[in-house]
Structure formats: structure tokens, C-alpha cells
Amino acid sequence: xxxxxxxxxxxxxxxxxxxxxxxxxxxxxxxxxxxxxxxxxxxxxxxxxxxxxxxxxxxxxxxxxxxxxxxxxxxxxxxxxxx
Amino acid sequence: xxxxxxxxxxxxxxxxxxxxxxxxxxxxxxxxxxxxxxxxxxxxxxxxxxxxxxxxxxxxxxxxxxxxxxxxxxxxxxxxxxxxxxxxxxxxxxxxxxxxxxxxxxxxxxxxxxxxxxxxxxxxxxxxxxxxxxxxxxxxxxxxxxxxxxxxxxxx
Numbered sequence: 001x002x003x004x005x006x007x008x009x010x011x012x013x014x015x016x017x018x019x020x021x022x023x024x025x026x027x028x029x030x031x032x033x034x035x036x037x038x039x040x041x042x043x044x045x046x047x048x049x050x051x052x053x054x055x056x057x058x059x060x061x062x063x064x065x066x067x068x069x070x071x072x073x074x075x076x077x078x079x080x081x082x083x
Numbered sequence: 084x085x086x087x088x089x090x091x092x093x094x095x096x097x098x099x100x101x102x103x104x105x106x107x108x109x110x111x112x113x114x115x116x117x118x119x120x121x122x123x124x125x126x127x128x129x130x131x132x133x134x135x136x137x138x139x140x141x142x143x144x145x146x147x148x149x150x151x152x153x154x155x156x157x158x159x160x161x162x163x164x165x166x167x168x169x170x171x172x173x174x175x176x177x178x179x180x181x182x183x184x185x186x187x188x189x190x191x192x193x194x195x196x197x198x199x200x201x202x203x204x205x206x207x208x209x210x211x212x213x214x215x216x217x218x219x220x221x222x223x224x225x226x227x228x229x230x231x232x233x234x235x236x237x238x239x
Contacts, residue, residue, distance in 0.1 A: 007134055007206035008217045059139035061202065075136060075204075079220030082133065082140075082164065082205025083117050083176050083196060 001068070003036075005046070006077035009053070012046035022068075029055045030064035033076065052078055084152070084160050086144045088135060090167035093174045102159040102181040109158050111188040114179040115196055121171035123218065129210045131218075133166045133175065136204035140164070147198045151180075154194070155187035162195065164205065194231055200224040 004017045026035045030050065037047045047053060055062050056075040068074060085101075099114040119131050148160045159181040169175055178195045182188040200221075207218040 004136070006136055006204065007208070056136070056139055056204070059136070059142050061143070075139065077136070077204065078206065078217070080201060080204055081207045081218045081220050082135070082203045083200040083224075 001071055002073045004073060004075040006075065009046050009077055012042055014042050027067055027069065028064065029057070029062055029066045029068060029074065032068055032074065033064070036076075047076075054079060084145065084148045085162070086141050086148065087161075087163045088137075088140055088166055089163060090165065093163045093165055093177050095174060095177045095179070098161045098163055098177050098179045102161060102179055106158070108183060109181045110183045111185040112179065112181050113185070113188040113192040114177060115192050116174050117176040117196070119169045119171050119173050119175055123209045126211065128171065129212060130171070131169045131175070132208045132210060132215070133164075133169065134206045134208070135164070135166050139204050143203050144199065147195055147202065150198075151191040151194055155182065155191045157182050157187060157191055160191070160195070162199075164199070164203070166205070168210075197224070197227040197231060201228040 002017060002019055005013045010016050022032055022035050026032050033047050033050050033053055036043045054077050057066060057068065057071045058073055095114050095116045099112050102112055103109045121127055144162055148162065151157060151160065157180060161179045163177045165175050176199065178192050180188045180192045201224050209216045209218055
């Protein structure tokens, strides 16, 4: 699946997007974030406080409990500050 | 409904005028402009840079416009949000709403702005001399958006 990162999460991860194949044990957005944390220092830094991480599946806001099965695109980003 | 995301300067008068052009049923036009201040949390800034999630930003705003249209009798909505580098004094966002009467236009414009602040995928970065800092979300913005949910519950 395709992951997208925005704002300081993008800066910390060091890339705007990537394709990943998480193991089958990763079923929710929250578990995906935990799995990403283990992929390296930059990920650990980006996701050191999972509570502030917001997510969207296929461009719709979701909570950490949301299932990722069937998702084409998952975006992870900090709280929004537009307007 | 027209939702535009642009890196060009925004003309609020043109957005407002477009809502009333060639029609005589509009009795109220409300346009809110969000402007880049020269300070952030008390410290002067050189500029803001706005990042967005292309595709989702337009879709998320459109979902809230549909919600506003289901709550109030609106005759038109135009929202323009700027992205990229913006200097103090320039407009970041315009929300323009047309209705037959002012109550709906005022309420819908405020509703749309409150949701834009907390739900539309945009992120502000502040540029000061020599460094850039991401703007933190404000708890007050969440509270402003949440009060519309109370209205929803009370109406049920």
C-alpha cells in the first residue's frame, strides 16, 4: 500500500511517500504506526508520540482503530493548521 | 459550490461577486477572509508556507460544504485556499456564502471556517529569520469546531 506523509512527519521520515507491505499482523492504522516506528531512527522520531498522529485512508479521515485492509493510500500527518 | 486551492493571490471581491452574478434571489453575501498576520504567538514572522494534501483537501472541504448546504438554505458557496509561501498582509483563505437571508449566510460561513481550521488537510509553517517552525494546532480551534456538533445533538 502507498503511504503519504505530510508536514513535520514528512520531514522527519525524510520522504513524502513510499510503498510498504506491512506483515499480516498489522491490521489497524494504530498498529501500522507502531510497525513503522520499528523501521528506523527517522521513523521512531516521526512517530514518537502516536497520539498526535492523524490519519486518512483513501483521502477520508479515520481513527487509529480503523482497519487498513483494502486501503490503497494511507496518509499520516500532524494535527491540521489551515485556514 | 466551487472549491479552489491555488498558489496565486486571492481576490475576495471577485469570489463574492461571482455568487450574486446574473441572479436576483440572493439577499445576503457573507465573505470571510483569513489574512496572514505579521506575528505568530507574539513573535514577528517573515512569511507562512502552507502545505496541503492534494485531492483530500478539495474533497474534505467539499464534504463540509455539502454538510453546510444540508443545514442552511444556501444559494452558493465559494471557498479558495491558498498554498505555498504567503507574506503578512496576504489572504490565506476566503469563504464566501450566499443565501436569501443573513442568518444562514453568517452561520454557514462560520461553520465552514471552524471546520476548515481543524479538518481540512493543510499545515502552516512559519518562517522567521534563519529558521522555519511548524505551527501547532490550537485547542481553541478544536473547541470552535466541536460546538457545531452540540448543535447537531440538540436538534436530534
